Amino acid sequence: MLIVLTTTPNVEEAESLAQKIVEAKLAACVQVLPRMKSFYFWENAVHADSEHLLLIKTLSEKYNELEKFIKKNHSYDVPEIVALAAEKVSESYLSWMNESLKS
Numbered sequence: 892m893l894i895v896l897t898t899t900p901n902v903e904e905a906e907s908l909a910q911k912i913v914e915a916k917l918a919a920c921v922q923v924l925p926r927m928k929s930f931y932f933w934e935n936a937v938h939a940d941s942e943h944l945l946l947i948k949t950l951s952e953k954y955n956e957l958e959k960f961i962k963k964n965h966s967y968d969v970p971e972i973v974a975l976a977a978e979k980v981s982e983s984y985l986s987w988m989n990e991s992l993k994s
Contacts, residue, residue, distance in 0.1 A: 892950060892976070892977040892980045892985060892988060893948075893949050893950065893951055893954060893974045893976060894947065894974070894975045895918070895946075895947040895949060895957060895973065895974045895975075896944060896945065896946065896947070896971060896972075896973045896975070897944075897945050897961055897965070897971050897973075898942040898943065898944050898945070898970070898971050899942060899943050899945065899965070899966070900940065900943075900966065900967075901943065902943055904943075904966060905923045905943040908921075908945065908961070908964060909921035909922075909923055909945055909947075911960075911964060912947060912957065916953075916991070916992050916993075917953050917957040917960055918948055918953070918957065919949065919987065919988040919991040919992055920947075921945055921946065921947045921948070922946040922948075923943055923945055924944040924946065925943070926942070926943055927942060927943070928940070928942075929941075929942045948988065949992070950988060950989070950992055954974055
């Protein structure tokens with residue numbers, strides 16, 4: 892199991908992207924976290940912007956397709972796409988994920 896992180900500039904894009912990802916069966920669950928402040932380096936300057944973080948729960952075999960999907964459907968030129976491997980996952984949750992992501 893992977894937890895993939897991405898950010899969006901507003902809640903509308905976050906919710907739309909989350910819905911599309913789940914509908915495409917690229918993740919079993921996507922959580923949209925409340926607005927936060929991100930500080931980052933872009934085009935030779937430090938920026939500070941409000942963003943929403945998405946926690947995307949998926950399986951390793953879905954990652955490549957999910958990455959392409961995010962790039963295609965995201966408003967940023969270079970969206971954050973970071974995958975973290977889940978060290979431990981309950982058997983019942985993993986079973987639910989596998990069932991949810993069957994094509």
